[in-house]
Amino acid sequence: MNQPKPSARTSVNGTADPATALEQSLSRVIAWVRLHEYRAYEPADGNLSVLTRLTASRVLPMRVLQQVVLRAPFNVRPFIGIRPHESAIGRGYMAAAYLVLASRDPTGDSREEAVACLDWLVRERSRSSGERDYSWGDPYDYASRGGRRERDAPLLVWTALIGHTFLDAYRALARERYLEVAAGAGRWILALPRDDTATGTCLSYNARGQCSIHNASAIGASFLARLGTLTGDGAALQVASAAMAYTCRRQHSDGGWHYAEDPRYHWIDSFHTGYILSALAQYRDVTGDGAFDEPLRRGRRFYISHFFEPDGRPRYFHDRTDPVDIQCAAQAIETLSTLADDDPSDLPRATRVALWTIANMQNDDGHFDYRRYGRWRVRTPMLHWGQATMAKALAVLLERLASSPR
Numbered sequence: 001m002n003q004p005k006p007s008a009r010t011s012v013n014g015t016a017d018p019a020t021a022l023e024q025s026l027s028r029v030i031a032w033v034r035l036h037e038y039r040a041y042e043p044a045d046g047n048l049s050v051l052t053r054l055t056a057s058r059v060l061p062m063r064v065l066q067q068v069v070l071r072a073p074f075n076v077r078p079f080i081g082i083r084p085h086e087s088a089i090g091r092g093y094m095a096a097a098y099l100v101l102a103s104r105d106p107t108g109d110s111r112e113e114a115v116a117c118l119d120w121l122v123r124e125r126s127r128s129s130g131e132r133d134y135s136w137g138d139p140y141d142y143a144s145r146g147g148r149r150e151r152d153a154p155l156l157v158w159t160a161l162i163g164h165t166f167l168d169a170y171r172a173l174a175r176e177r178y179l180e181v182a183a184g185a186g187r188w189i190l191a192l193p194r195d196d197t198a199t200g201t202c203l204s205y206n207a208r209g210q211c212s213i214h215n216a217s218a219i220g221a222s223f224l225a226r227l228g229t230l231t232g233d234g235a236a237l238q239v240a241s242a243a244m245a246y247t248c249r250r251q252h253s254d255g256g257w258h259y260a261e262d263p264r265y266h267w268i269d270s271f272h273t274g275y276i277l278s279a280l281a282q283y284r285d286v287t288g289d290g291a292f293d294e295p296l297r298r299g300r301r302f303y304i305s306h307f308f309e310p311d312g313r314p315r316y317f318h319d320r321t322d323p324v325d326i327q328c329a330a331q332a333i334e335t336l337s338t339l340a341d342d343d344p345s346d347l348p349r350a351t352r353v354a355l356w357t358i359a360n361m362q363n364d365d366g367h368f369d370y371r372r373y374g375r376w377r378v379r380t381p382m383l384h385w386g387q388a389t390m391a392k393a394l395a396v397l398l399e400r401l402a403s404s405p406r
Helices: 018-035 050-055 059-071 088-104 110-123 156-173 176-190 214-231 234-249 270-287 293-306 326-339 346-361 383-403
Strands: 142-144 147-149 194-197 200-203 371-373 376-378
Touching: 018 088, 018 346, 018 383, 050 059, 059 142, 059 147, 088 110, 088 156, 088 383, 110 156, 110 176, 156 176, 156 214, 176 214, 176 234, 194 234, 200 214, 200 234, 214 234, 214 270, 234 270, 270 293, 270 326, 326 346, 326 383, 346 383
Parallel strands: none
Antiparallel strands: 142 147, 194 200, 371 376
């Protein structure tokens, strides 16, 4: 970790034009991703190490190795055989960013880059989903409190987020193929295990058994709502409504959510809260269903009051700031840009977060740090976790700023 250096290019004190700073930052991070051919690291990729064989595929040793790599004060990956790698969700976020940019500038090369990323995602889908369906997972084995997940095992959260991108592509490029891929993702999600309760349904995080996680289920619901509205699939819309009901009925009185209801998952953090709020807004906007408007309002108030410092610094947990994580920053920019339809003050708030992040977490070569602890920075270049999510977030923010009243 190295001490941060102030950046003259992107100021948070008004000395630089915000839109110019955002445009320059976006161009630099996209250039970094292309230069590195869509390969970098991810926080949880520790089990790609040559040391993994020592774990004998046991969950606890795998978790230890994974956490040591994730929490090391410098990037140990090159020393233990972990090479930069591609990831489906990284490609998905980059495709989403390119599609936004193509809508703003049809004469550039963003359309071609988006198509290339989408083609990659079609080729690299998880093979466990069969011939007709589409799903995506992580390019490494993963071990957590919930057990072991094998490499490429499909996940609801990545499949739904990538499914959203294929719906964006269908809308922007009018290619039936993209709707077919989205429909395949929808079939896979509808076949997942579900926790059916008297107060809603929770979609499972993965296919191997019920695992109820709020943000994943809500994102899955928002995707099913978009898909069902577009295709007239009543079953998808019904499941989407029931999944939103599950999460909204378990919202705390102050507006927050635990990561999940199981006591081992009782924490409240910024980016998972942002996922839920964005999903609720997407669901409402595509269905016209206002049943969850009040949970959305309460959740937004909680989000604004707990996860941001006055200068735009994003907080990780609802009760403390450190570590400052790039995923919290990226999701905050995207969520606040989305919620600006309800409260215009969220657009300048998103801009403050973006400018703080650019000034304090973007490096001279264009890539964003993984984390900050106080004055110290972990500069490890991640792909999805930082570069791709920031590319999409900055593109969305610039689009909203361009269309907002002056």
